[in-house]
Amino acid sequence: MQSFKHYPIANRIRAFLFSLVVLFSSNVSTAQIEVWPGDASNNGEVNNIDYLFIWYAEGQVGIPRIEPGIFWQAYPAEPWNQNFPGTTLDFAYADCDGDGLVNENNSDIATVSSNYGQVRDGASPEDLPVGVPGMNIPLRLERTDGRPLFEGDNISTQLILGDAENPVENFKGLAFSLEFDPEVISNGFSTSIDGNSWINQDNTGVSIQQRVVQAGPLNERAMAIGKPNGSPSGFGPILNLGIIIEDNVISLEGKDSITTYISIQRAGLKDSTFNWVPLATDSLEITVYNQNSTITTSTNDQELEQASIQIYPNPSHGLVQIGNPANIQIQEFKVFDAQGRLVQTKAVNEQLSSNTWQLDASLPDGLYLIQTLLADGQAIAHKLYLDRR
Numbered sequence: 001m002q003s004f005k006h007y008p009i010a011n012r013i014r015a016f017l018f019s020l021v022v023l024f025s026s027n028v029s030t031a032q033i034e035v036w037p038g039d040a041s042n043n044g045e046v047n048n049i050d051y052l053f054i055w056y057a058e059g060q061v062g063i064p065r066i067e068p069g070i071f072w073q074a075y076p077a078e079p080w081n082q083n084f085p086g087t088t089l090d091f092a093y094a095d096c097d098g099d100g101l102v103n104e105n106n107s108d109i110a111t112v113s114s115n116y117g118q119v120r121d122g123a124s125p126e127d128l129p130v131g132v133p134g135m136n137i138p139l140r141l142e143r144t145d146g147r148p149l150f151e152g153d154n155i156s157t158q159l160i161l162g163d164a165e166n167p168v169e170n171f172k173g174l175a176f177s178l179e180f181d182p183e184v185i186s187n188g189f190s191t192s193i194d195g196n197s198w199i200n201q202d203n204t205g206v207s208i209q210q211r212v213v214q215a216g217p218l219n220e221r222a223m224a225i226g227k228p229n230g231s232p233s234g235f236g237p238i239l240n241l242g243i244i245i246e247d248n249v250i251s252l253e254g255k256d257s258i259t260t261y262i263s264i265q266r267a268g269l270k271d272s273t274f275n276w277v278p279l280a281t282d283s284l285e286i287t288v289y290n291q292n293s294t295i296t297t298s299t300n301d302q303e304l305e306q307a308s309i310q311i312y313p314n315p316s317h318g319l320v321q322i323g324n325p326a327n328i329q330i331q332e333f334k335v336f337d338a339q340g341r342l343v344q345t346k347a348v349n350e351q352l353s354s355n356t357w358q359l360d361a362s363l364p365d366g367l368y369l370i371q372t373l374l375a376d377g378q379a380i381a382h383k384l385y386l387d388r389r
């Protein structure tokens with residue numbers, strides 16, 4: 001029975017002797033370090049950038065912590081004496097759970113997620129280089145559908161990283177935040193890796209971590225995308241992002257449209273040398289049209305005329321109804337597509353009080369401009385959204 005009590009002391013003596021052996025058998029310092037679980041970059045805060053450090057150190061093996069654990073506190077640890085390239089940062093910091101192995105499938109990644117947003121005294125934000133458009137690797141969201149947007153609509157987008165002029169070499173990880181107005185854009189983004197993307201042509205898998213946090217009046221979707229087991233080169237789409245417009249956008253009331261932006265902030269790209277690569281980011285502009293009002297592009301002078309000539313319903317299933325209570329003499333209607341091409345004309349030979357006509361069946365769904373030419377030579381314009389669904 002006595003002997004059981006002695007085992008822990010024997011273990012401690014053994015650990016002490018081991019550390020003496022390590023101390024005298026190598027020239028490098030074995031001074032203990034302090035690991036704050038989740039802060040793999042050891043800059044004092046836990047955020048999406050820490051995922052990149054873990055993915056980079058994937059598979060590294062070192063000394064397990066005497067006291068493993070994942071609470072937000074300092075844990076003493078033996079340094080592994082292997083650093084991230086070009087830094088004095090020990091891989092031991094990336095072993096968030098202290099089991100002696102950096103592995104995204106043990107709890108190292110989960111520890112970043114559970115301690116996300118924690119900050120300790122003396123934290124200093126990562127210094128991310130900012131790129132110049134046309135000179136550095138671009139990072140932007142691009143819509144894959146061109147149609148006008150209304151409340152409740154889904155927007156299909158792709159995240160584009162790199163282009164032919166500025167391709168990505170030896171990609172290891174990307175961290176960035178999407179900032180958006182929560183009154184217009186829902187938190188419910190959907191994300192999927194494009195199966196044909198250059199980022200997974202090596203078939204070693206792509207890791208994604210993301211979470212939504214509030215950032216003042218805006219919301220922030222912090223994202224991290226990494227390749228723990230590969231470092232592909234290429235350019236173009238890497239991620240499909242589905243974005244949802246809120247059903248009820250209060251600020252749209254009484255207006256024809258509002259414009260909002262999804263901006264890319266705090267973007268950092270790591271390559272296989274572990275350097276930060278500058279990124280040139282761009283915002284995605286989104287215009288949401290009001291389904292309940294006539295959408296016009298009028299100048300002030302035209303507003304009276306437009307008030308007396310209505311084009312409805314909007315969106316239209318193909319049938320255009322003309323409201324003309326003041327019996328203004330109309331000469332002709334011209335229909336232009338969103339690129340400004342004339343796609344249909346409709347002559348009117350008599351005074352029109354109320355009439356209907358069909359948009360050409362060949363016209364695809366989308367936004368059109370209906371120009372009404374009056375007998376007195378004036379032209380007025382209405383936007384009309386064609387949706388045959």
Ligand SMILES: [Ca+2]
Pocket residue numbers: 038039040041042043044045046047049050
């Ligand atoms: Ca950190």
Ligand SMILES: [Ca+2]
Pocket residue numbers: 094095096097098099100101102103106107108
């Ligand atoms: Ca670990």
